[in-house]
Amino acid sequence: MTVLLYIIGIILFLIGISISIALHELGHLTPAKKFGVKVTHYMVGFGPTLFSFRRGETEYGIKAFPLGGFIAMPGMYPPEEATTKRVDRAGAVAAVDGDTAGSGAVDGGVTGTESHLGEGVAETAGHLGEGMTGEGTTGENAAPLRRDRKRRKGRLFENTMADAREFSNQEIEPGEEHRTFYALSVPKRLVVMFAGPFVNLVLGILIMAISLLGIGVTTPMTTVQTVVECAVPASEAQQRPADEQNTCRDDDQRTPAWEAGMKPGDEITAIAGVETTDWDRLSAVIKDHAGERVEVDFTRDGKAQSVTVPIIATERPKVDDSGKALMNSDGTPQTETQGFLGIGPVQERQPLPLGEFAGAVWDQVSGVFHAIVTLPVKLVDIGEVAVGSKDRDAEGLVGMVGVGRIAGEIVSTDKIDVIDKAQMGLGMLGSLNIFLFAFNMIPLLPLDGGHIAVGLYEGARRRINRWRGRGLIGPFDTAKLLPLTYVCIGLMLCMTALLVYVDLVKPITLDAIFNSGG
Structure with a gap:
């Protein structure tokens, strides 16, 4: 049964992540279709397709590995000719390489001049590089070899970009560029x-x-769940054997709550004259009145009662805002002196404010x-x-x-x-x-x-x-x-x-x- 429940837990997780991914891709799909983009695929998962159907121009499907997803939109990598166009203020199109005439000739001509100048600089630099290698056999052969490697790398990179552009735009029909x-x-x-x-x-x-x-969220209430019998300093408690961690010795100091006869189920309404609407308020008042005698008001079986108790000062583990114990560099818990009454709260689940x-x-x-x-x-x-x-x-x-x-x-x-x-x-x-x-x-x-x-x-x-x-x-x-x-x-x-x-x-x-x- 445990193994079956374990498998069910994993399946529930996969269903949850698949739904999250599907909604993520739907977030892309909805505005894309709203703006008129041609969406050819909507897939949840990767790998082989397990199930799919076509509605309109889009194929919807589920793939084998539910750890991702995608939608396919033509034009994620724009064609090279689209990236080299410019429209001037009059609305005429000019090519960045300067091949277009007409109203865009000025803008295109400037760009073309910059392009040719760049080619000239590159060519001149190439000749200078050849001259700097010297007249030896090694130098004469090394420069062409380096240039050849650069050309091969350049061609490889250009081919990769061309392949990406072609794949990205392969499903664009004539007239669908928009x-x-x-x-x-x-x-x-x-x-x-x-x-x-x-x-x-x-x-x-x-x-x-x-x-x-x-x-x-689980919230501590002002109702008493447990009454602690004795107050043992944290530094002393950690030195005791494991079988004595939860027991009291005859010479241990009894807590104020134990001495006053407080019981589980008592609901504390005020302490030291301060109304306790929640556990955080109650706990703060107790900590701040270490070594003082205070009056504790509480209800038991619907009847209001009051008792005066001495809040003792004791050494307690220091915790952060999340309640996790803070540790010293040597691995021992950090401690602090604070007031201690000797009660533990009832934990109830309540909506977060x-x-x-x-x-x-x-x-x-x-x-x-x-x-x-x-x-x-x-x-x-x-x-x-x-x-x-x-x-x-x-x-x-x-x-x-x-x-x-x-x-x-x-x-x-x-x-x-x-x-x-x-x-x-x-x-x-x-x-x-x-x-x-x-x-x-x-x-x-x-x-x-x-x-x-x-x-x-x-x-x-x-x-x-x-x-x-x-x-x-x-x-x-x-x-x-x-x-x-x-x-x-x-x-x-x-x-x-x-x-x-x-x-x-x-x-x-x-x-x-x-x-x-x-």
Whole structure:
């Protein structure tokens, strides 16, 4: 049964990520079709096609590996002739190479002169290079060899760009040039490319709303759940044997709550004259009145009661805002002196106050962006884990395989109830969507952020040309960025392979996450 539940957890995760990707691509598809772009394919996943159907000019389908997706729009790499056109203020088209006459001749002629001058400079530099090699046999043979290598590399690069342009525009029929991606205005292109990540952001926020506002968050209440018998300083408690960690010795100091006879179920309404509407307020008052006698008002079985107790000053573990214990450099817990009453609160699930939701969203989004900024450092850590004996950080990077394994553990474990399982699953899916938004906004091709950056550059370039009176220019030749694109793809594949390996060999377990406070 546990194995079956584990498999169900992985399947649910794959369904969740597939839906997220499908909605991301739908975010691209909808405005593209609205603007008249010809969209030939809408696919969820990569690899062999499992199922597809055609509606109109678009083929919709699902592929074998549900860890990505794409829509195909002709003109992602504009034809070379489109990038070398310019329209002057009178509306006439001029070629950048200066071959056009007529009203665009002045603009085209200037550009053509610049082009021929450049060729002349290059040719002169070539002759100078030949002369500088000297008269020896080695020098005479070396320069032509270097030039030949450069030509071969240049031809290879040009062929690659030509192939990319041809593949990108192969489904453009005559007369459909206006329906290509590059034919869109810059603002419309930005809308098409930003819409996909924006859908993930909205989806992530909606999932967070369901989790935090709908299901709620576990909140400590002012009702007493436990009464602690004795107050043992933290430094002393950690030195005791494990079997004595939860027991009191005869000479241990009894807590004020124990001495006053407080019981589980008592609801504290005020302390030291301060009304306690929530646990944070109650806890703060107790900490601030160390060494003082205060009056505690509470209700028991519907009856109001009051008792005066001495708040003792004791050494307690120091924690951060999330409740995680802070540690010293030697591994021992940090401690601080504070007031101690000796009670533990009842934990109830309550909707997060609406006024705090925006802050929770900001913390999540900013945390994801911070993780992406520090991605190189985290990858170095993962590399050390992969090749050495370094332990895996439970709060470090996790790949898709690792997240799938955790999803399987969440569904199959019997240590948490169904509501907590649902909330943890929603939390993972919401975080994943916000990560997809943030990662896709990286301004590098082939990511959406790279296309957005190209669009912004092209818009700025057009404005400058208009300001200089040089007219409209053609779209930026994105094929020139193919070497950088290939480098980025290679790095992403290496990162994926590294995470898959570590997730399989040294996986992060659900228990490790719980123990880390994550």
